Amino acid sequence: MRVQFIYPSFERHAQSHPELLKYVPCDEYLGGAGLGIASIAAVTPADVDIAFHDDRVTPFPLDREADLYALSFFTPAATRAFELADALRARGKQVVAGGIFPSMMPDEAAKHFDAVVAGEGEGVWSEVLADAREKKLKKLYRQTTPFDLEQLPPPRVDLYVENESPTLRPDDYPLQLSRGCPLSCDACVVPGTLGKGLRVVPRETVKTSLANLARHGKRAALTEDTSFFFFSGARRHFRAFLDDLRADPRPSHDKVSYVGISAPMVLSVDPTLLRELIESGIDRFYLVGGFDPITRGAFGWGDPKSREKADRVIDRCHELGIEPYMSFLVGNDTDDEGVFDRMLDFCSRKKVDKCEFAVFTPYPGTPSWDRLNREGRILDRTWKHYNDANVVFLPQQMTPDRLQRGYLELWRDFYRGRDELKDRVHHQRTIQF
Amino acid sequence: MIIRRLRPDLTGKIGDGDRLRDDLGLDSLHSMELFSEVTEKYEVDIEVEHLQDVRTVGDVVSFLETVLV
Numbered sequence: 001m002r003v004q005f006i007y008p009s010f011e012r013h014a015q016s017h018p019e020l021l022k023y024v025p026c027d028e029y030l031g032g033a034g035l036g037i038a039s040i041a042a043v044t045p046a047d048v049d050i051a052f053h054d055d056r057v058t059p060f061p062l063d064r065e066a067d068l069y070a071l072s073f074f075t076p077a078a079t080r081a082f083e084l085a086d087a088l089r090a091r092g093k094q095v096v097a098g099g100i101f102p103s104m105m106p107d108e109a110a111k112h113f114d115a116v117v118a119g120e121g122e123g124v125w126s127e128v129l130a131d132a133r134e135k136k137l138k139k140l141y142r143q144t145t146p147f148d149l150e151q152l153p154p155p156r157v158d159l160y161v162e163n164e165s166p167t168l169r170p171d172d173y174p175l176q177l178s179r180g181c182p183l184s185c186d187a188c189v190v191p192g193t194l195g196k197g198l199r200v201v202p203r204e205t206v207k208t209s210l211a212n213l214a215r216h217g218k219r220a221a222l223t224e225d226t227s228f229f230f231f232s233g234a235r236r237h238f239r240a241f242l243d244d245l246r247a248d249p250r251p252s253h254d255k256v257s258y259v260g261i262s263a264p265m266v267l268s269v270d271p272t273l274l275r276e277l278i279e280s281g282i283d284r285f286y287l288v289g290g291f292d293p294i295t296r297g298a299f300g301w302g303d304p305k306s307r308e309k310a311d312r313v314i315d316r317c318h319e320l321g322i323e324p325y326m327s328f329l330v331g332n333d334t335d336d337e338g339v340f341d342r343m344l345d346f347c348s349r350k351k352v353d354k355c356e357f358a359v360f361t362p363y364p365g366t367p368s369w370d371r372l373n374r375e376g377r378i379l380d381r382t383w384k385h386y387n388d389a390n391v392v393f394l395p396q397q398m399t400p401d402r403l404q405r406g407y408l409e410l411w412r413d414f415y416r417g418r419d420e421l422k423d424r425v426h427h428q429r430t431i432q433f
Numbered sequence: 434m435i436i437r438r439l440r441p442d443l444t445g446k447i448g449d450g451d452r453l454r455d456d457l458g459l460d461s462l463h464s465m466e467l468f469s470e471v472t473e474k475y476e477v478d479i480e481v482e483h484l485q486d487v488r489t490v491g492d493v494v495s496f497l498e499t500v501l502v
């Protein structure tokens with residue numbers, strides 16, 4: 001049996017708005033595919049022949065033969081995933097969907113696929129394969145209990161590396177430390193897709209995954225705020241990971257490209273943990289703004305106390321010797337039209353070196369999607385527009401056009417006159433846009 | 434000590450009856466950090482739902498006494 005995994009393409013910011021290539025004097029960060037396919041490939045029995053195709057590199061050739069085509073995708077890639085699935089099914093092929101979007105919108109995905117895997121796929125994958133062999137796929141596979149991460153092998157990132165090309169050669173790949181989260185943050189899809197209980201990936205699995213990345217000359221990208229919290233002993237687990245990272249002999253910046261963290265957490269997290277983080281070789285925070293009350297207050301309506309805290313976030317990073325790479329979000333209900341000027345003023349005042357801008361996007365499966373749907377404020381259901389670069393909803397305090405224009409002007413105005421960025425070393429001139 | 438670090442501007446004594454949010458001004462991130470540090474210190478694993486009724490400094494102490502038994 002042959003399974004063809006496909007990671008469908010999606011529009012990045014600069015593809016939605018080509019003028020960004022003119023505004024931003026940086027290299028575009030092209031990240032690796034999500035870990036979904038690499039994890040499912042790792043639990044695929046050895047007697048199944050597997051292949052991987054990254055549709056972002058070259059469009060998937062529809063004449064490539066397989067017994068089952070498995071597409072994993074998040075919301076921005078749903079439009080392309082549907083195109084591919086429709087074309088493959090028109091050729092009589094069996095096509096299955098998994099990942100964030102099919103988990104959150106199984107009925108929508110089911111219109112285009114023979115089968116949909118909702119939630120974690122590892123526990124139902126053997127059943128999918130058995131049914132595909134018999135050509136008797138069910139419409140929906142849903143694992144009812146969380147997958148036991150003790151049984152989770154390290155992801156097959158090697159499949160992704162083999163598929164790289166001169167135009168897509170990521171510096172890093174995600175490293176998963178845990179799954180699930182008990183919180184219900186407005187714009188987060190994790191509890192909906194991976195469950196409300198936090199489960200940690202066993203330390204040995206993380207170590208092996210890290211070693212695999214090192215073998216391929218890749219850094220790890222860490223995007224889990226939950227590692228800083230107490231649920232299920234996540235913070236102890238994180239400290240153990242930092243111990244292992246410290247033992248990794250590679251130079252600092254070759255180990256981890258960044259740690260994603262909600263910006264104000266830099267002010268509250270235990271200083272001993274921050275010190276351990278730096279000692280283990282982490283030197284960049286991907287500071288997420290716009291999802292917490294402090295940055296919403298600071299930029300959304302200019303609350304003086306919040307503004308002071310936002311300022312201190314950057315100061316604290318500099319004190320620690322960590323590069324603060326800031327991601328700004330515009331379009332929250334609390335944002336008035338002054339939000340754009342406040343962000344630029346903040347960047348100027350705090351001498352922010354590099355940053356990115358995103359439009360608030362209500363992704364299916366998040367509390368904000370449910371709320372905006374209830375309020376009748378979803379304007380656009382073209383999934384490829386759900387990429388943080390387009391206004392797909394009715395903002396509360398400005399028109400959609402004003403928000404779209406403000407987002408583009410932020411990119412233009414922040415990077416105006418910054419041509420010196422082009423001359424920096426690769427990792428210092430690379431940003432996501 | 435953890436509360437003092439989180440809110441260095443607080444003056445005066447912190448008592449059992451002080452409410453974390455209303456009296457001590459701990460926002461949601463501060464509270465998460467308080468529980469993260471306390472549970473690390475005492476090596477206990479807890480979940481968010483265990484904390485629904487924890488509102489004061491005394492509640493934190495009582496909660497710890499319960500889980501450490």
